[in-house]
Amino acid sequence: MDLVNSDSQLLHDSPFLKACRREPTDVTPVWLMRQAGRYMAEYREVRSKVTFLELCKNPDLATEVTVTAAERLGVDAAILFADILLILEPLGLDLEFAKGEGPVIHNPIRESADVDRLRRMDDVAPLDYVLQAVRSIRSALRPTTPLIGFAGAPFTLACYAIEGGGSRHYEKAKSFMYRDPGAWNALMTILTDATIVYLNAQAAAGAQALQLFDSWVGTLGPEDYRRFVQPHMRRLFESLDPTTPSIHFGTDTSTLLELQRDCGGQVIGLDWRIELADGWNRLGPGVAVQGNLDPVTLFGPFAEVERQTRRILGQAAGRPGHIFNLGHGIMPQTPVDNVLRLIELVHETSSAHRVK
Amino acid sequence: MDLVNSDSQLLHDSPFLKACRREPTDVTPVWLMRQAGRYMAEYREVRSKVTFLELCKNPDLATEVTVTAAERLGVDAAILFADILLILEPLGLDLEFAKGEGPVIHNPIRESADVDRLRRMDDVAPLDYVLQAVRSIRSALRPTTPLIGFAGAPFTLACYAIEGGGSRHYEKAKSFMYRDPGAWNALMTILTDATIVYLNAQAAAGAQALQLFDSWVGTLGPEDYRRFVQPHMRRLFESLDPTTPSIHFGTDTSTLLELQRDCGGQVIGLDWRIELADGWNRLGPGVAVQGNLDPVTLFGPFAEVERQTRRILGQAAGRPGHIFNLGHGIMPQTPVDNVLRLIELVHETSSAHRVK
Numbered sequence: 001m002d003l004v005n006s007d008s009q010l011l012h013d014s015p016f017l018k019a020c021r022r023e024p025t026d027v028t029p030v031w032l033m034r035q036a037g038r039y040m041a042e043y044r045e046v047r048s049k050v051t052f053l054e055l056c057k058n059p060d061l062a063t064e065v066t067v068t069a070a071e072r073l074g075v076d077a078a079i080l081f082a083d084i085l086l087i088l089e090p091l092g093l094d095l096e097f098a099k100g101e102g103p104v105i106h107n108p109i110r111e112s113a114d115v116d117r118l119r120r121m122d123d124v125a126p127l128d129y130v131l132q133a134v135r136s137i138r139s140a141l142r143p144t145t146p147l148i149g150f151a152g153a154p155f156t157l158a159c160y161a162i163e164g165g166g167s168r169h170y171e172k173a174k175s176f177m178y179r180d181p182g183a184w185n186a187l188m189t190i191l192t193d194a195t196i197v198y199l200n201a202q203a204a205a206g207a208q209a210l211q212l213f214d215s216w217v218g219t220l221g222p223e224d225y226r227r228f229v230q231p232h233m234r235r236l237f238e239s240l241d242p243t244t245p246s247i248h249f250g251t252d253t254s255t256l257l258e259l260q261r262d263c264g265g266q267v268i269g270l271d272w273r274i275e276l277a278d279g280w281n282r283l284g285p286g287v288a289v290q291g292n293l294d295p296v297t298l299f300g301p302f303a304e305v306e307r308q309t310r311r312i313l314g315q316a317a318g319r320p321g322h323i324f325n326l327g328h329g330i331m332p333q334t335p336v337d338n339v340l341r342l343i344e345l346v347h348e349t350s351s352a353h354r355v356k
Numbered sequence: 357m358d359l360v361n362s363d364s365q366l367l368h369d370s371p372f373l374k375a376c377r378r379e380p381t382d383v384t385p386v387w388l389m390r391q392a393g394r395y396m397a398e399y400r401e402v403r404s405k406v407t408f409l410e411l412c413k414n415p416d417l418a419t420e421v422t423v424t425a426a427e428r429l430g431v432d433a434a435i436l437f438a439d440i441l442l443i444l445e446p447l448g449l450d451l452e453f454a455k456g457e458g459p460v461i462h463n464p465i466r467e468s469a470d471v472d473r474l475r476r477m478d479d480v481a482p483l484d485y486v487l488q489a490v491r492s493i494r495s496a497l498r499p500t501t502p503l504i505g506f507a508g509a510p511f512t513l514a515c516y517a518i519e520g521g522g523s524r525h526y527e528k529a530k531s532f533m534y535r536d537p538g539a540w541n542a543l544m545t546i547l548t549d550a551t552i553v554y555l556n557a558q559a560a561a562g563a564q565a566l567q568l569f570d571s572w573v574g575t576l577g578p579e580d581y582r583r584f585v586q587p588h589m590r591r592l593f594e595s596l597d598p599t600t601p602s603i604h605f606g607t608d609t610s611t612l613l614e615l616q617r618d619c620g621g622q623v624i625g626l627d628w629r630i631e632l633a634d635g636w637n638r639l640g641p642g643v644a645v646q647g648n649l650d651p652v653t654l655f656g657p658f659a660e661v662e663r664q665t666r667r668i669l670g671q672a673a674g675r676p677g678h679i680f681n682l683g684h685g686i687m688p689q690t691p692v693d694n695v696l697r698l699i700e701l702v703h704e705t706s707s708a709h710r711v712k
Contacts, residue, residue: 171652171655171689174650175655178653178656179656179660219629220629221629223631224650252629254610255630255634273610273611275577275611278611294577294580299527300534300535304535
């Protein structure tokens with residue numbers, strides 16, 4: 001019991017969780033979206049033996065890739081290895097990660113009746129393998145390293161469910177939304193309900209923070225966000241365990257930031273299209289921010305990574321509540337050496353800022 | 357001579373050109389990017405007999421599809437039928453429109469030496485077929501309908517030239533830019549020089565306005581735009597015939613608008629990710645704006661098109677200098693009936709605003 005309490009104090013005092021609460025830290029905490037991913041040889045080695053879905057569903061392997069990445073990189077938080085689309089399976093959608101094609105949903109939602117036939121996810125039993133992974137990762141991680149659980153945000157999940165996979169213009173999803181707002185809201189409600197159950201279960205299983213990935217929401221203008229997304233996101237954030245900080249992430253959201261903030265989340269994600277200082281000023285004093293290096297800079301040269309990283313850290317200097325990250329996930333061809341050097345650079349540069 | 361002068365007066369007094377000059381108009385002028393395109397049966401009929409490149413290079417067929425679209429839709433401007441990538445051929449790049457794959461460049465630019473081997477386009481002779489089309493379209497159009505010439509902006513052309521086709525993350529182009537800024541600037545200079553010659557020749561051949569398509573520039577943050585794009589765009593706009601209004605278009609540019617405006621262009625394009633009023637307020641009183649309906653709304657229902665169109669027109673009401681358009685090109689599967697009704701709706705609604 002004492003051990004548990006002292007561990008939980010160590011986590012509470014970690015730079016990552018302090019930054020979520022906008023408390024001053026000695027260094028700027030940093031982690032990277034998709035830090036356990038294809039760019040890393042250790043990951044490719046594990047992945048070569050199983051399919052992507054098998055990896056997601058095997059708590060031991062998910063633990064191995066999560067912990068290996070966090071330790072090798074020396075980042076300030078680990079993120080659960082999983083995929084945002086796993087939650088679609090228990091709802092009755094037939095998900096496959098086709099080789100070289102990305103995710104495919106074989107029975108996509110195309111009309112109101114398709115929404116009606118979706119199952120509800122009243123408890124998280126069908127995703128118990130994720131909770132097992134959370135528990136296993138938590139006990140394998142150093143006691144000082146927070147673990148981030150996550151889920152896809154309902155809009156992004158709805159896009160996948162309707163498009164049947166990735167998309168460039170989301171014409172099926174948007175048309176569905178415009179054509180049948182009732183069915184759209186029913187779908188968003190089902191996805192929101194499931195996500196609440198799922199994320200709270202992750203927090204209960206041992207995640208110290210929760211990230212909502214609304215990766216595709218930047219395809220909407222502000223008015224459409226307000227009409228079709230905001231009520232669901234607001235309910236979602238209101239229903240999350242209030243003791244666990246949450247990160248509200250999207251890309252291409254420069255015109256949506258205030259609306260996203262008003263939904264909830266202690267930390268708001270910024271991508272590289274907006275200057276960090278501008279985005280944070282617009283968001284105001286009540287939230288922390290996460291971001292915002294363009295993942296493509298990591299292809300090098302490192303001098304460019306350094307230039308842009310120093311610029312971002314300079315914009316956040318003196319204002320507690322910045323978690324350094326990329327603006328989107330690490331890309332598969334990224335040189336691992338640049339990633340390692342980036343983590344060191346963030347720690348060294350931000351610690352020098354603090355000393356000054 | 358009198359006829360020519362009276363024609364040129366008719367054009368000068370057209371709602372489209374008045375709006376470019378921010379003069380009041382009786383109706384809000386409207387045209388649609390890719391208005392001569394696959395969504396229209398008349399276009400598909402012509403296109404079924406020739407390849408896409410053959411259509412671009414045949415002045416008679418280019419005239420037919422341009423004029424047919426403008427007349428059938430009843431829009432306030434025609435736009436030359438051509439492709440932004442045609443200019444890459446005379447520079448020495450081997451361009452193909454592969455079936456179902458979009459544009460492919462078989463000898464993409466991957467290193468500095470590839471830039472060195474590019475040809476310069478000192479005169480527009482290799483693109484004479486475009487100028488023939490401009491003359492032919494101008495003489496076939498009603499004397500009241502302005503003709504818009506266009507070119508791709510250097511950043512977007514450079515992305516295609518380096519990626520070798522379309523891209524999602526532009527990792528090759530951005531890496532090139534970061535790795536070898538000298539070669540990047542050399543490439544941008546060659547593209548800018550060629551574009552200046554090309555656009556001024558289109559104006560001389562009979563185009564009343566010129567649009568620069570910087571379709572992919574929204575992948576950059578403001579600082580990268582300032583470093584890698586702005587000097588070239590500024591020189592480009594400064595070198596265009598000052599008597600011909602120009603339209604500076606991009607998508608996903610919500611954080612770049614002021615920087616784009618500072619490069620030049622009487623009209624700045626806005627996509628649907630930003631509220632028209634917000635974008636225009638940020639741009640200030642010195643420019644007109646074009647936009648900004650999401651092309652996906654045209655999939656219907658029409659009530660949604662109507663709702664969003666009225667909203668946009670309402671935001672621009674009372675402020676001369678709005679050209680109604682989509683935020684990006686019409687999509688191939690768009691129902692033509694919705695397009696026809698949109699044009700009528702813009703004319704009717706905006707004319708009612710004026711009378712009020």
